Amino acid sequence: MAKVPMTCCGVMALLGGSALSGAAPSPAISYATAHTVAVGAPERWDYLSFDADTHRLYLSHFDRVEVLDGSSGERLGSVAGIPGGTHGIGIAGSLGKGYTDDGTAGEVVVFDLHTLKVLRRVKTQPDADGIVVDPKTGHVFVINGDSASVSVLDPSSDRVIATVQVGGTLEFAVPDGRGKLYVNGAERRELVRIDTAGNRVDARWPIPACESPHGIAMDPATRRVFVSCVNQLLVVVDADSGALVAKLPIGRGTDAAAFDPQRQLIFSSNGIDGTVSVIRQESPQRYTVLADISTAITGRTMSIDPASGRLFVAAAAIDPAAPVPPRPDGRPGRPQPLPASLKVLYLDPKDAR
Numbered sequence: 001m002a003k004v005p006m007t008c009c010g011v012m013a014l015l016g017g018s019a020l021s022g023a024a025p026s027p028a029i030s031y032a033t034a035h036t037v038a039v040g041a042p043e044r045w046d047y048l049s050f051d052a053d054t055h056r057l058y059l060s061h062f063d064r065v066e067v068l069d070g071s072s073g074e075r076l077g078s079v080a081g082i083p084g085g086t087h088g089i090g091i092a093g094s095l096g097k098g099y100t101d102d103g104t105a106g107e108v109v110v111f112d113l114h115t116l117k118v119l120r121r122v123k124t125q126p127d128a129d130g131i132v133v134d135p136k137t138g139h140v141f142v143i144n145g146d147s148a149s150v151s152v153l154d155p156s157s158d159r160v161i162a163t164v165q166v167g168g169t170l171e172f173a174v175p176d177g178r179g180k181l182y183v184n185g186a187e188r189r190e191l192v193r194i195d196t197a198g199n200r201v202d203a204r205w206p207i208p209a210c211e212s213p214h215g216i217a218m219d220p221a222t223r224r225v226f227v228s229c230v231n232q233l234l235v236v237v238d239a240d241s242g243a244l245v246a247k248l249p250i251g252r253g254t255d256a257a258a259f260d261p262q263r264q265l266i267f268s269s270n271g272i273d274g275t276v277s278v279i280r281q282e283s284p285q286r287y288t289v290l291a292d293i294s295t296a297i298t299g300r301t302m303s304i305d306p307a308s309g310r311l312f313v314a315a316a317a318i319d320p321a322a323p324v325p326p327r328p329d330g331r332p333g334r335p336q337p338l339p340a341s342l343k344v345l346y347l348d349p350k351d352a353r
Helices: none
Strands: 013-015 018-020 031-038 048-051 056-061 064-069 075-079 090-092 097-102 107-112 118-123 128-133 140-144 149-154 159-165 170-175 180-185 190-195 200-206 213-219 224-229 233-238 244-249 254-260 265-270 275-283 286-289 301-304 311-315 343-349
Touching: 048 090, 048 311, 056 097, 090 128, 097 128, 097 140, 107 128, 118 159, 128 170, 140 170, 149 170, 170 213, 180 213, 213 265, 224 254, 244 286, 254 301, 265 301
Parallel strands: 048 301, 213 254
Antiparallel strands: 013 018, 031 343, 048 056, 056 064, 064 075, 090 097, 097 107, 107 118, 128 140, 140 149, 149 159, 170 180, 180 190, 190 200, 213 224, 224 233, 233 244, 254 265, 265 275, 275 286, 301 311, 311 343
């Protein structure tokens, strides 16, 4: 694919190698830092998850889950004592329970949303990672990345009621609210759809241009799934047919995607470049690449408040003297963070549509 420059105006939707255009230029969207919340040690972190009902922000932070006020940035406490490392976070607010994981132990950790105390641990499979609560069934879906499966928990009993064998290593997932869950098939370069009532795979769609799909988000209104890829590409997929709608350039080191339904904006957080790529959905078929938002190198994970458009990005300062060895596949490795430098950036949009 030809290299396409990042631009703040004009449509850049690449499909089948050709550029589509025709929409009026769109203005850039500017963002300002409302808060910088120091989180500190340890130096490992993963998913951010914003709960719209309580305006709480949850950050998986190695052996704990940090809980922050999503409005003020106040630190509210933490879910502690998870030595195998946390990754995903799911919230079942009606039951007063949250879910994270101990990836090394292959367990889901259930915690009380009010006290932040661990209630119980539930065995799933090795490399329990991303966690999604399905709005349609209320069930908790746990993405077991290296085990190539998805565990399904009933939150009323906290028991595993099904294990969906997907195949190939997996990354994150997004529900559509209608009973479908879309899972990034990282190893096989595919988007996998799971029926959440039957707990079975009901569609597989190849996305061969997308190397190791990582971030995923969705616009349920237009039925579009947005998948960020480590080869500096974001692909747009029709959620019903699996058709590839568009391919667009993003930054290096993506690990999360998000969608702003108020402004029709798609985001990719890019840890290597220290940016958030911004793409506007002009229509279900047309997309515009806008100017990047500057964040910080290592800012690879992200969440969003869909009502206000506030973005949350976790990042740490890097040690300029520490070597950065490449990954086995030749991609750049992760820089070594400075001790106790982890922070969460609260980024607010300043320009309306």
